[in-house]
Structures are given as C-alpha cells and as structure tokens.
Amino acid sequence: MSSTDTALTNRASARRGRPPLGASRAPGGPWFPGVTADPAARVRLVCFPHAGGTPSLFRDWAAHLGDHVQVVPVLLPGRGFRLGERPRRDLRALAADIAAALAGQGLAGGHALFGHSMGALLAYEVACELRDRGAGEPVHLFVSGSRAPHFYGARIGAELTDEALLRMVRDLGGFAGVGGAGEPGGGVLFERRLPVLRADLAACEGYRWRPRRPLRCPMTAFSAAGDPIATPAQVDEWREYTGGSLLRRHLPGGHFYLTGPDRPRLLGEIRAELGRYGGRSRPGRRAGAPRVHTLEPRRSPA
Secondary structure, eight states, rough: OOOHHHHHHHHHHHHHHHTTTTTSSSSSTTTTTTEEEOTTEEEEEEEEEETTTOGGGGGGTTHHHOOTEEEEOOOOOSSSGTTSSOOOOOOOHHHHHHHHHHHHTTSSSEEEEEEHHHHHHOOOOOHHHHHHHHHHOSOOEEEEEEOOOGGGGGSSSTTTTHHHHHHHHHHHHHHHOOTTTTTTTHHHHHHHHHHHHHHHHHHHHHHOOOOOOBBOSEEEHHHHHSSSSSSSHHGGGGGGSSSSOEEEEEESOOOTTSSSSHHHHHHHHHHHHTTTOOOOOOOOOOOSSOOOOOOOOOOOOO
C-alpha cells in the first residue's frame, strides 16, 4: 500500500472513530504506543493524564524512578496519533477498554497505577476492572490532585464557552503558554485540545460512583496546598477505597503542581514506594477479610 493510500485509510478510520491503520498491530497497540513488557522491570507504572492531558506529562519519568520501573503512559483517544478518533465520554467503558488492552499486551500483573485529576479516577476504575477480570490488583495505586470517586458527578466546566474554559484551565495552571483566541498561535493550540478537554470533563460529570468492594492494595494520595479542585478533605476520603494502607502526602503548589518545582518531590515519593517491590507477588496479602465499604455517596458543596 502506498503512503497516499495509507493516509487516506487513516483519515477514513479517524472519521469512524477508529485508530489509524497499523496502530493496533504496533508494539503497545494504540493505548501504549511503542511499549512492550520489559522482563527486567520489577514493576510497571501505568500512568493516566489529567483531563485534556497527553502522555508527554510522563515523558522523562523513567529517568527519575529507577531501572527497576517501566513507565507505561496511556494514550487516550483524541490525542497524539489518535487525534482523529472521537474522545470518549463514558469513563467506565473507557476503563474497561484500557484494562482489556493492558491484559492483552501482557502489561497487567506486577503493575502499579498513577493518575492525576481525572486520571486518578480512571486509574481507580481500571484497577477495579482488572481485579474483576481476574488479572489481579496493582501493587500500588497512586492518586494525585483528585477528590475521591463519590465526589464526582457535579458540573466542572464542560458547558463553558471556549474562552471561559481556557480561562479556567489557565487559572489552574494548566496549558502553560497557551494564549487566547486572539493571541498568535495560542488559539490554534487550544482549539486542538478543546474537544478532548470537553469530552474528558463531560466523562467526569457523567460518572456516578457505585458501591463495590474496596481494593486491597496500598495507596498513596497526593494533594496540593493551592488546589481548589481537590481539597485535602476530599482527597482524605480515598481512605475508604482500600483495605490496605493509605499514605497521604500534601505538597505545595496548585492543581498542576506535578509540572512545577515540586515535581521532584512527587517523583521521589513514587520512587521510594515502588522501591519496596522486589518481585511480582500479588498485593493485598494480609490476614482477615477485606474491610466492608460503608461509605455513602456524597457531593461536594456547590
């Protein structure tokens, strides 16, 4: 097939919401492009970005986490070479597809999960999905800049105008350097990200937490001092989602603290925790039955 034919086929696939030609056959498939299971790694860290985010957030994490950790960034539809695919608005269905892809690519088992903001909620759902499929729980779940799942479901900005949405994201410290529609180059970049951002926010707004068994794996929950999206009290409630230990870490900075000067501290905390895992044993081995989840769903104040 010629390069012209390939390009035309890829455009047709994009219109149907499918990955480009060959993406599913490439190493890692469309979800983890270029990634294959590293047999030398003691643990794989699967990383989920924030709403509107891309795998570039985790570009150099491998250099900071040690040779024993394989970093596996997740590429969601609507970004990167999947730009032509429709962004997804059903978070549970998205989690089910990612869990199936992790298992299918041999990346489940001996895995840890990290997610920031929406990515934390997605990481939690993927952890539950893998457990329910019999693929085991993560050795560790890291949630960052995210309220506990039962706080999701309220409006958070999907309905805003383009300029209002840009203002909200910039006030939170995201899309650094992206200008408004009237600034050279800025509007184009933002417009490119806008459909994905709206879809991700809509997925969070449409999410409804449902009672289920808590996980058994240890968890670390990160909050930031200046984050209005996930207050310390809301982050504390992740404690109800695991029968294992919960470490709470409160860092300086705002919602996007992980791209600022406190990023080394975050990576140091993750490296220290992942350094505890010298093998691929199943997590959550402790005496007694798992704790019963008695938390009733609540909403954050309007």
